[in-house]
């Protein structure tokens with residue numbers, strides 16, 4: 001059994017999609033924004049940064065419970081545990097790693113800062129907004145280019161890279177003035193991936 005700690009954000013949806021696509025049994029522990037539990041010693045033992053999402057898998061690799069935090073690490077852990085969502089072909093597998101990294105290290109953090117600078121900051125930080133938006137667009141351009149050549153980010157099959165990227169396109173990217181409208185290949189892929197029952201269930205869990 002997997003205990004899944006989340007709040008309603010794209011990072012939580014990423015893990016929810018992976019769990020649903022893999023058909024794993026899990027229990028949801030949903031926290032509200034500002035919930036003091038995330039700063040409790042009990043939760044800090046699960047996620048030392050006091051952030052979400054995190055999982056505790058009662059059946060870890062050695063049969064003992066294991067705790068995993070960081071949505072990318074959780075996705076990789078669950079894909080390796082089940083032997084699914086990462087292509088067996090080494091080239092396609094490498095592409096899955098590349099685009100999982102583009103989303104985790106460039107698209108998501110820049111859009112998280114854009115959320116702060118446009119919706120939360122009390123002083124004028126438009127220069128910082130310009131920087132993070134242009135960085136997010138560089139990631140979107142790379143993803144769009146890739147999806148112009150292949151149906152899914154890893155190539156011919158749906159993979160972990162798609163599961164981790166879909167929620168960003170459905171939420172944070174929509175805050176940009178044009179969303180992903182300038183990116184026709186992303187739009188095509190979004191319709192395709194959005195039809196998957198596992199993706200629909202994962203998105204619905206934290207809406």
Ligand SMILES: N[C@@H](CCC(=O)N[C@@H](CS)C(=O)NCC(=O)O)C(=O)O
Nearest residue numbers: 009010011050051052053070071072
């Ligand atoms: N890189 C981390 C980001 C985690 C993160 O920033 N989580 C946010 C929600 S999206 C959070 O826990 N916010 C509450 C807080 O910072 O106290 C991941 O991918 O899991």
